[in-house]
Amino acid sequence: MKWDPIVVEELLRSIPVYFVSFLAIGTLLDYAGYLQIAGFAIFVLAFIVTVTHFKLMVRYRKKEHLTNPSISSIIGHMLKRQKPERRNTGYKELTPNFRPVLTIIVIAYLVYRYAI
Numbered sequence: 001m002k003w004d005p006i007v008v009e010e011l012l013r014s015i016p017v018y019f020v021s022f023l024a025i026g027t028l029l030d031y032a033g034y035l036q037i038a039g040f041a042i043f044v045l046a047f048i049v050t051v052t053h054f055k056l057m058v059r060y061r062k063k064e065h066l067t068n069p070s071i072s073s074i075i076g077h078m079l080k081r082q083k084p085e086r087r088n089t090g091y092k093e094l095t096p097n098f099r100p101v102l103t104i105i106v107i108a109y110l111v112y113r114y115a116i
Contacts, residue, residue, distance in 0.1 A: 021045075022046035026046075057074075
């Protein structure tokens with residue numbers, strides 16, 4: 001069985017994401033008193049965050065045909081300004097594209113809000 005290289009790279013990247021999310025949820029949120037959850041729920045919540053990150057990154061990289069696994073190139077591609085459509089050649093967008101940043105902020109807020 002042949003695996004898709006993007007899926008393999010993101011699966012390997014999701015291992016450190018799991019540990020970082022586990023530490024962030026367990027130490028920063030639970031011990032600081034923001035979340036009052038049981039010990040096993042921290043594992044499950046960290047797994048949910050990891051699966052969400054994995055699915056979003058695989059979908060984005062396949063949609064944009066990004067083969068470079070470097071996280072800096074992926075973030076740079078997310079934040080670069082998109083070209084306007086050809087029919088609107090006279091129109092130039094002056095504001096940068098904040099949609100990826102807004103999406104990340106909304107997802108982080110929803111995870112924080114419904115984890116309580």
